[in-house]
Amino acid sequence: xxxxxxxxxxxxxxxxxxxxxxxxxxxxxxxxxxxxxxxxxxxxxxxxxxxxxxxxxxxxxxxxxxxxxxxxxxxxxxxxxxxxxxxxxxxxxxxxxxxxxxxxxxxxxxxxxxxxxxxxxxxxxxxxxxxxxxxxxxxxxxxxxxxxxxxxxxxxxxxxxxxxxxxxxxxxxxxxxxxxxxxxxxxxxxxxxxxxxxxxxxxxxxxxxxxxxxxxxxxxxxxxxxxxxxxxxxxxxxxxxxxxxxxxxxxxxxxxxxxxxxxxxxxxxxxxxxxxxxxxxxxxxxxxxxxxxxxxxxxxxxxxxxxxxxxxxxxxxxxxx
Amino acid sequence: xxxxxxxxxxxxxxxxxxxxxxxxxxxxxxxxxxxxxxxxxxxxxxxxxxxxxxxxxxxxxxxxxxxxxxxxxxxxxxxxxxxxxxxxxxxxxxxxxxxxxxxxxxxxxxxxxxxxxxxxxxxxxxxxxxxxxxxxxxxxxxxxxxxxxxxxxxxxxxxxxxxxxxxxxxxxxxxxxxxxxxxxxxxxxxxxxxxxxxxxxxxxxxxxxxxxxxxxxxxxxxxxxxxxxxxxxxxxxxxxxxxxxxxxxxxxxxxxxxxxxxxxxxxxxxxxxxxxxxxxxxxxxxxxxxxxxxxxxxxxxxxxxxxxxxxxxx
Numbered sequence: 001x002x003x004x005x006x007x008x009x010x011x012x013x014x015x016x017x018x019x020x021x022x023x024x025x026x027x028x029x030x031x032x033x034x035x036x037x038x039x040x041x042x043x044x045x046x047x048x049x050x051x052x053x054x055x056x057x058x059x060x061x062x063x064x065x066x067x068x069x070x071x072x073x074x075x076x077x078x079x080x081x082x083x084x085x086x087x088x089x090x091x092x093x094x095x096x097x098x099x100x101x102x103x104x105x106x107x108x109x110x111x112x113x114x115x116x117x118x119x120x121x122x123x124x125x126x127x128x129x130x131x132x133x134x135x136x137x138x139x140x141x142x143x144x145x146x147x148x149x150x151x152x153x154x155x156x157x158x159x160x161x162x163x164x165x166x167x168x169x170x171x172x173x174x175x176x177x178x179x180x181x182x183x184x185x186x187x188x189x190x191x192x193x194x195x196x197x198x199x200x201x202x203x204x205x206x207x208x209x210x211x212x213x214x215x216x217x218x219x220x221x222x223x224x225x226x227x228x229x230x231x232x233x234x235x236x237x238x239x240x241x242x243x244x245x246x247x248x249x250x251x252x253x254x255x256x257x258x259x260x261x262x263x264x265x266x267x268x269x270x271x272x273x274x275x276x277x278x279x280x281x282x283x284x285x286x287x288x289x290x291x292x293x294x295x296x297x298x299x300x301x302x303x304x305x306x307x308x309x310x311x312x313x314x315x316x317x318x319x320x321x
Numbered sequence: 322x323x324x325x326x327x328x329x330x331x332x333x334x335x336x337x338x339x340x341x342x343x344x345x346x347x348x349x350x351x352x353x354x355x356x357x358x359x360x361x362x363x364x365x366x367x368x369x370x371x372x373x374x375x376x377x378x379x380x381x382x383x384x385x386x387x388x389x390x391x392x393x394x395x396x397x398x399x400x401x402x403x404x405x406x407x408x409x410x411x412x413x414x415x416x417x418x419x420x421x422x423x424x425x426x427x428x429x430x431x432x433x434x435x436x437x438x439x440x441x442x443x444x445x446x447x448x449x450x451x452x453x454x455x456x457x458x459x460x461x462x463x464x465x466x467x468x469x470x471x472x473x474x475x476x477x478x479x480x481x482x483x484x485x486x487x488x489x490x491x492x493x494x495x496x497x498x499x500x501x502x503x504x505x506x507x508x509x510x511x512x513x514x515x516x517x518x519x520x521x522x523x524x525x526x527x528x529x530x531x532x533x534x535x536x537x538x539x540x541x542x543x544x545x546x547x548x549x550x551x552x553x554x555x556x557x558x559x560x561x562x563x564x565x566x567x568x569x570x571x572x573x574x575x576x577x578x579x580x581x582x583x584x585x586x587x588x589x590x591x592x593x594x595x596x597x598x599x600x601x602x603x604x605x606x607x608x609x610x611x612x613x614x615x616x617x618x619x620x621x622x623x624x625x626x627x628x629x630x631x632x633x634x635x
C-alpha cells in the first residue's frame with residue numbers, strides 16, 4: 001500500500017504545492033534513512049535490483065532514452081529539413097510521402113516533431129536544472145540551520161508558492177520578454193520553491209541522524225558538515241525526484257510556448273507546434289494530435305520513472321509488487 | 322472558530338506584504354531602462370517620460386513601492402499603459418469569467434474525482450480499481466490544453482454539440498452560458514479530478530483498514546454508510562488539502578484554457594498585457610491571483626477547524 005502523502009496538520013495548508021511536490025514529499029525521510037543506513041555499494045545494488053524489477057519504470061526510462069536519442073539524432077532521422085517550406089502542399093493529412101502530414105507552411109510534421117524534441121526535452125532538463133540550482137542551497141540552509149533562517153526562507157518560499165505557477169511565469173516573461181531562455185528561467189523560478197521545500201524536508205530528517213550528531217560533537221564546522229554529510233545524503237532523493245519535476249517543467253514550457261511566450265518561430269517545441277496547429281484546427285485536426293501525444297507520453301514517462309525510482313529508494317514498498 | 326480565523330489572518334500579514342513586494346518587484350526585472358522598454362518600439366522622449374512619471378519610476382524604490390501599495394489597498398491598481406483604462410475596472414470586468422470557470426471546474430472535479438476514489442478504494446484490486454487508476458494516470462499526464470483542443474475537435478467541430486469558443490455572461494442567457502462553459506470546465510477539471518481520485522483512494526484505503534470500520538461493519542451498518550459516514554469523513558483531511566492545492570493550480574490552468582476557448586477572463590487579460598508590455602495590468606492580475614490563492618488557503622485552514630476539533634483549539 002502506498003501511504004497517504006498529504007499531512008493533515010494545519011500548517012501544511014497555509015502553503016500550496018502541487019501533485020509533483022506531494023509525491024516528492026512522500027518518501028524523503030525513508031529515502032534519506034535508506035541511503036545513510038547501508039554502505040553505498042550494496043545500497044546502489046539494491047536500488048538497481050528493485051528498479052529493474054518494476055517493469056513500467058524501466059519502460060518509461062526506455063521511452064525517455066528513445067526520445068533523447070530522437071532529439072540527438074534528429075538531423076539524421078528527419079526525412080527532410082524541418083524548416084523547408086512547400087506552399088504547394090500545405091496542411092496535408094498523414095500518409096504518403098509525409099508520414100505525419102504537413103503543417104500550414106507545407107513543412108514536414110515528422111521532421112518538425114523530431115527537432116521539436118530537442119527544444120522540448122532540453123527545456124524540461126534546463127528548467128529543472130535552474131530550479132535545483134536556485135533551490136538546493138536555501139533548502140539546505142533552512143533545513144539544517146533551522147530557527148530564524150528557516151522561518152525567513154520559508155516565508156519567501158510560501159510567498160513564491162502563493163502565485164499560481166503559470167501566472168507567475170507569464171508575469172516574469174512579461175517583464176523580461178518572451179523567448180525560450182526566458183521561459184526556462186521562469187520555469188526554474190516557479191519550480192525552485194518546491195525544491196527548497198523538498199530539500200528542507202530531507203535535511204530535517206538527516207539532521208537528527210546519529211552520524212551528524214557525532215560529527216557535531218567532535219567539532220566539525222557546520223559548513224563542512226553540510227557539504228560532506230548532509231548534502232550527499234540529501235542529493236539522491238532530490239536528483240531522483242527531479243524526474244517528476246522535469247515532467248512538470250515540460251508541461252509548463254509547452255503551455256508557455258503554446259501561448260507564444262516560449263520558443264519563437266521558426267524554431268519549434270511541441271508546445272509551440274500545438275499553438276500553431278490550434279489556428280488551423282478546423283482545416284487540419286490531425287496537426288494537433290502528434291505534438292500533444294508526444295508531450296503526454298513524455299510527461300507520463302517522467303512521472304512513471306519518478307514513481308519507480310521513489311519506490312526503489314523508499315523503504316515503504318519493499319517486498320511489494 | 323473565530324479565534325482560529327483571527328490567528329490565521331494575522332499570520333498571513335507578512336506573507337501578503339512579501340507577495341505585494343514580489344508583484345511590485347516585477348518592474349525591477351525589466352532589463353535596461355524600464356520606461357524605455359515599456360514604451361515600445363521607437364518611443365519619443367515624451368512617451369518615455371510619461372511612462373516614467375505615471376509608474377513613479379522617477380522616485381526612490383521604497384517610495385515607489387509604498388505609494389503603489391497604498392493605492393492597491395484602496396483598490397487602485399493604476400492605469401493601463403496601452404489603453405489608459407483603469408486596471409481595477411479591467412480586472413473586475415474579467416473576473417466573473419475566470420471565477421465561474423474555476424468554480425465550475427472545481428465542482429466537476431469533485432463530483433467525478435471523489436466518488437471515483439471512493440469506488441476504487443472500495444473495490445480495491447478489481448477491474449474497476451484498475452480502470453480508474455489508468456484514467457487517473459492519463460488525466461495527470463495529458464496537457465490540459467491538448468485535451469481542450471481534442472474536445473473542441475470532437476464535440477464542437479464534429480458533433481457540433483457545443484460552441485468551439487466564446488463566452489455569454491450568465492446574466493444574459495443561462496443556457497448559452499452553460500453551453501459555452503461546459504467544454505472549458507471539463508478541460509480544466511481533468512487534472513484535478515485525477516489528483517482528487519488518486520488521493521481519495523489512498524486516504525480511503527488507509528481509513529478502511531481501521532478497527533472502527535470493522536466494528537461498523539460488524540454491527541451491521543450498511544456498506545454505503547460505512548464508506549461515506551465512517552470512511553470518507555475520516556479521509557476528508559488529506560482530500561481537502563489536495564482540493565485546495567488543485568483549486569490554486571486551476572487558476573493558473575485557466576489562463577491557457579481561456580486562451581483556447583476564446584474566453585475574456587483574467588488569463589487572456591494577462592497574456593494580452595504581456596504582448597502590449599502593459600505592466601500595471603500584469604501586476605494587477607498577478608496580485609489578484611495570489612490573493613485568491615491565499616484566501617483559498619485560509620478557507621482550507623478553516624475547513625480543518627471544522628473537521629477536526631483539535632485544530633480549533635490552537
